[in-house]
Amino acid sequence: MTIKITGTGSELPEKIVTNFDMQELVETSDEWIRERTGIAERRISTGETVSSLSAKACQKALEMAGKAASEVELIIVATCSPELLLPCCACQVQDMIGASNAAAFDMNAACSGFLFALNTVNAYLQAGIYKNALIAGSEVLSKLVDWTDRGTCVLFGDGAGAAFVEASADDAVYDNGRKAGLECMVQGSDGAKGMVLSCAERPVNNAFVSEKQTVNPYIQMNGQEVYKFATRQVPACINKALDKAGLCVDDVDLFILHQANVRIIESVAKRLKADIAKFPMNLDKVGNMSSATIPVLLDELNRSGKIKKGDRIVLSGFGAGLTYGASVLVW
Numbered sequence: 001m002t003i004k005i006t007g008t009g010s011e012l013p014e015k016i017v018t019n020f021d022m023q024e025l026v027e028t029s030d031e032w033i034r035e036r037t038g039i040a041e042r043r044i045s046t047g048e049t050v051s052s053l054s055a056k057a058c059q060k061a062l063e064m065a066g067k068a069a070s071e072v073e074l075i076i077v078a079t080c081s082p083e084l085l086l087p088c089c090a091c092q093v094q095d096m097i098g099a100s101n102a103a104a105f106d107m108n109a110a111c112s113g114f115l116f117a118l119n120t121v122n123a124y125l126q127a128g129i130y131k132n133a134l135i136a137g138s139e140v141l142s143k144l145v146d147w148t149d150r151g152t153c154v155l156f157g158d159g160a161g162a163a164f165v166e167a168s169a170d171d172a173v174y175d176n177g178r179k180a181g182l183e184c185m186v187q188g189s190d191g192a193k194g195m196v197l198s199c200a201e202r203p204v205n206n207a208f209v210s211e212k213q214t215v216n217p218y219i220q221m222n223g224q225e226v227y228k229f230a231t232r233q234v235p236a237c238i239n240k241a242l243d244k245a246g247l248c249v250d251d252v253d254l255f256i257l258h259q260a261n262v263r264i265i266e267s268v269a270k271r272l273k274a275d276i277a278k279f280p281m282n283l284d285k286v287g288n289m290s291s292a293t294i295p296v297l298l299d300e301l302n303r304s305g306k307i308k309k310g311d312r313i314v315l316s317g318f319g320a321g322l323t324y325g326a327s328v329l330v331w
């Protein structure tokens with residue numbers, strides 16, 4: 001038994017916000033943002049929600065897979081910016097797409113969310129509990145961003161990506177000797193460093209608390225600490241995953257990394273001694289969409305024919321938590 005991603009989809013808000021637009025809001029420049037991050041523009045919601053974006057991305061993934069919504073058995077939405085605490089976003093998506101036979105729940109591993117959801121789905125499918133699952137990574141980070149804080153507001157964007165994953169009994173080996181499926185994964189967390197990238201929820205101000213508390217409801221980040229974490233941890237966990245699978249960097253065709261900063265991706269490529277051409281990027285157009293970055297890029301590459309059957313892909317994410325992970329799969 002193996003698992004296959006048989007459909008991908010993505011959905012972005014309509015509004016494009018360029019670095020020049022950002023110059024009107026905070027003391028920044030197109031040059032600074034491009035040089036330090038690689039971002040030129042991002043999509044920002046003017047009403048699209050995490051669930052509406054997820055539902056559209058999921059529908060596209062289902063269409064590509066040629067499946068009806070009623071056939072979906074499990075829906076996991078990875079998000080850290082749902083519009084509601086209850087019900088969860090995955091249940092809203094279930095209703096929107098009409099997947100009435102699915103179990104649905106959300107998962108929050110921030111920017112590693114889609115990857116952690118994929119690994120969870122792999123475990124469910126391998127255990128024979130479900131035969132298929134829809135996974136979305138979806139964020140409307142623009143509502144969590146302090147639009148007066150130039151250190152964070154220029155980085156993030158809104159959007160959603162999705163994948164339909166199926167259990168497959170097809171053990172066929174491709175001409176290159178590889179078999180489709182998830183070959184190996186590594187996940188990790190470092191909660192002790194969690195507060196370097198945080199966003200508060202409502203404080204405990206119930207009827208029994210005498211001194212009411214207030215919190216800053218926006219994303220707060222020590223960018224340099226996150227940068228150091230990512231540039232060390234991402235190559236280390238990719239190497240660990242490849243070691244586990246008995247593979248080396250040269251056995252990989254594409255590295256689809258969380259799109260946070262072009263300098264982080266270049267540094268990872270350098271540390272791995274891998275050709276930067278194997279690291280596709282789209283963050284110039286969409287910015288950092290947290291859990292949505294990996295599935296949106298995956299969908300872009302899939303639809304444009306840049307991923308071929310038999311290609312070996314490494315997906316790797318890192319983010320708030322702190323969380324990180326790498327999965328090796330053959331398409």
Ligand code: UT7
Pocket residue numbers: 027028029032033036037111150151152154221223224226227260261288290318319320
């Ligand atoms: O999904 C994970 C999410 N987080 C990340 O990926 C963050 C990882 N970290 C980064 O990508 C980088 O640390 C940043 C892009 C956030 C910042 O780049 P940096 O090269 O580490 O800049 P810095 O924080 O060291 O700041 C350098 C200067 C500072 O000014 P002074 O103190 O040298 O006068 C900042 O105040 O740049 C200033 N600065 C800005 N200037 C213009 C910070 N943000 C901006 C801005 N425009 N938007």
